[in-house]
Amino acid sequence: MNSEKKERREAQLAKKAETIKAFASEVVLQSPTQMLIDGRPYILEKNYRNGFEVKKLEERFSNIxxxxxxxxxxWGYEQLRLRxxxxxxxxxxxxxxxxxxLQDYLYEYCNFGCAYFVLRNLDVQPPTPSHNGGKNKKTGHKRRTQNRKEKSQKAYTAQRVYDINKKQPRSKKYTTDQVKKRKRRFTIRQKNK
Structure with a gap:
């Protein structure tokens, strides 16, 4: 039983390694501070506590x-996080x-004293349009809120008039005259003076 679990785990790890290799970026060091990542130039601005590792950067880098x-x-818990x-x-x-x-981010989201590095992008790429035709999901929400504002700013052309003084006749079932007197289940005693 344990050998089957071990084989499945090894197969999962092998599949994960293949996926990482398939999506890995190419990092070429030109000098200790200059590099090309997928053909785009970057400069290593800061390397605090030797946080820069080429192999991990290749695994974690994304075109976004x-x-x-x-x-x-x-670095946190042996994992590289890029932002x-x-x-x-x-x-x-x-x-x-x-x-x-940056300092606020390091204090808020990173472990105290963790190793980190800062890369400067020399060739900033504009974001590529998404698969949904460049439409943002929030645009519909924005339109709806604008429409609501426009509607609320318009003056009312007609007001509802309610007849407050007009009384509805009550049915005879619920009038006080026809309430039957119930027999008390207890007696009220008065104190003698």
């Missing part, structure tokens, strides 16, 4: 990171995605 001006790789940042003063992304906020 080519749109960022900076790529930060940090993209935009240049300072860039209008792209949110303010938290600016390289000026």
């Amino acid at each position: 990171l080519t749109k960022y001006d900076y790529i930060v790789g940090d 993209g940042f935009y240049a300072a003063g860039s209008n792209k992304g949110t303010p938290t995605q600016s390289i000026e906020r």
Whole structure:
């Protein structure tokens, strides 16, 4: 039984290794600080505690990171995590995605004192359109909220008028006159003075 589990586990690991090799990027070092990743030039700006490892970068690098001006790789639990940042003063992304906020990112999301590195992208690629024709899922939501705002800003042309003074006749079942007096199940005693 254990040998079957062991064989299945080895087969899973072999399949995972093949997948990693299939999606691995090509990293060519030109000098200790300059490199080409999939033919695009990068410069190693900072290598804190020797966090830069070529083999792990080849495994983890994804083409989605080519749109960022900076790529930060940090180590946590023996795993390399890559995150993209935009240049300072860039209008792209949110303010938290600016390289000026790198220290905040390291304090918030990384282990204290972890090894990390910063790569600067010299050839930033614009993001490729997605498979859904470049349509963002949130565009419909945006349109709906704009339509709601437009509707709420329009003046009402007709008001509903409710007849408040008009009373509805009650049915005779529920009038107080016809309520039957019930017999009490207990007696009320009064104190003698």
